[in-house]
Amino acid sequence: MRVALVAAPLAARSGIYRSAHDLVAEARSRGLPWTALLGVRPEAAGPALRAPGVAEVVLDRHGLDVLRDIRRVVHADRGVRSADVIVSLVPQSDMIVASSRGLADRLRVAWIRGLPWPAAGEQGGLRTSLLRRLESRALRGLDDVWATSPLLVDQVSAARQAALVPAGVPGLPRTSRGERGDGPLVWAGRLSIEKGAREFVDLVRRVGGPARLHGSGPLEDELRADAPTGLEWAGWVAPDRLWHDASVALTTSRRDAFGRSPVEAATAGVPVILSEGTGVAGSLFTDAELHRRFVLPLGDHAAWDAAVRDLRGDADLRRRVSDHVHDTASALTTPRSLDAALDRLDSLRPTTRPSEPTAVP
Numbered sequence: 001m002r003v004a005l006v007a008a009p010l011a012a013r014s015g016i017y018r019s020a021h022d023l024v025a026e027a028r029s030r031g032l033p034w035t036a037l038l039g040v041r042p043e044a045a046g047p048a049l050r051a052p053g054v055a056e057v058v059l060d061r062h063g064l065d066v067l068r069d070i071r072r073v074v075h076a077d078r079g080v081r082s083a084d085v086i087v088s089l090v091p092q093s094d095m096i097v098a099s100s101r102g103l104a105d106r107l108r109v110a111w112i113r114g115l116p117w118p119a120a121g122e123q124g125g126l127r128t129s130l131l132r133r134l135e136s137r138a139l140r141g142l143d144d145v146w147a148t149s150p151l152l153v154d155q156v157s158a159a160r161q162a163a164l165v166p167a168g169v170p171g172l173p174r175t176s177r178g179e180r181g182d183g184p185l186v187w188a189g190r191l192s193i194e195k196g197a198r199e200f201v202d203l204v205r206r207v208g209g210p211a212r213l214h215g216s217g218p219l220e221d222e223l224r225a226d227a228p229t230g231l232e233w234a235g236w237v238a239p240d241r242l243w244h245d246a247s248v249a250l251t252t253s254r255r256d257a258f259g260r261s262p263v264e265a266a267t268a269g270v271p272v273i274l275s276e277g278t279g280v281a282g283s284l285f286t287d288a289e290l291h292r293r294f295v296l297p298l299g300d301h302a303a304w305d306a307a308v309r310d311l312r313g314d315a316d317l318r319r320r321v322s323d324h325v326h327d328t329a330s331a332l333t334t335p336r337s338l339d340a341a342l343d344r345l346d347s348l349r350p351t352t353r354p355s356e357p358t359a360v361p
Helices: 014-031 064-075 091-099 125-141 151-155 197-207 220-225 261-269 288-294 301-313 315-329 333-350
Strands: 005-010 035-047 054-058 085-088 109-112 144-147 185-188 211-214 229-232 248-251 272-275
Touching: 005 014, 005 064, 005 091, 014 035, 014 054, 014 261, 014 333, 035 064, 064 091, 085 091, 091 109, 091 125, 144 288, 144 333, 185 197, 185 261, 197 211, 197 220, 197 301, 248 261, 248 301, 261 272, 272 288, 272 301, 272 315, 288 301, 288 315, 301 315
Parallel strands: 005 035, 005 085, 035 054, 085 109, 109 144, 185 211, 185 248, 211 229, 248 272
Antiparallel strands: none
16 A cells, blocks of 8 residues: 655755655565655755655745645646545645545555644634634544544644544663763753744743753754853754763644654653653653653743752652663654554554555656
8 A cells, every 4th residue: 555645845954854755664674665746935944855665845835825836736646646545734734635636546645743733822723623623523523533642633633533543752772871960951942932933931030050952943042142151052853863972852832743852862861851741741751750840830930940950960860761662762763653653543544554565666
């Protein structure tokens, strides 16, 4: 069974972009003919990747015009045209895949990897209402809907009941057992309101460095102008360079349907502190005491400050958290994510076996 992933438009070559590459690479390593079509903005930050089975196009228009462009590139893509299953990873491509009559004979799936409409207060009420209505209609018109975390399953339930098909990361070699109490606090992500970049900068101002911030985005100039002493700006780098010397990895998202960065850090053994808005929090912290101490309300500054100080000052606690999250992160890898997707596809198409290899072009 040929599976085509579609994600367009993407504002950065980060989470969804990298996940699509990871899934295609893992599938093709098993002899499965997966492809991906990725539409990126001209200003998209992050290194462009080149890999077999992955096509990248630039989409520079907005509004209704970008939907027309997505429709054009989707129908022109060789992988999509030959696919038995089309899996959309972002709302705009959900809308196109759901509404295209030329794709109606394929199995069409939305794999939701982030809240597919603006959260309350992020955009104007009329725009939010319109986007929610359009995406809800698209989700109801598809053959199946998947979500990457229980939090996200609940958030989209009013529009469509979604199956839980977790995301995953390739995983990193373990480089930490919690021994680095004096290493930097490390944050990685898009410098935006929803990712909580400002909250991390403010935390560093309160607790002090060393600290390092990886990423780029719309808040970069504002945050650089107000950066505290001890905070290093490091841009985007390869995952194995993000966490190699970290004492603690922090995720301060207002909302994050999964949480690629903390899972990467956890696979490397780095202790993590997460906001309650991080979808993967309950999967990384399954110990009730550790969950209470290190999965925190974003606005509780005292709790965040105490969590950082506790980990910096207690070697035994760092080792305990390191061992715990390294163990739980082993279930959140790309191979496990692909297995879950194949299992779901098998259940949807009982007369076919999408996990059986066929010739990979």
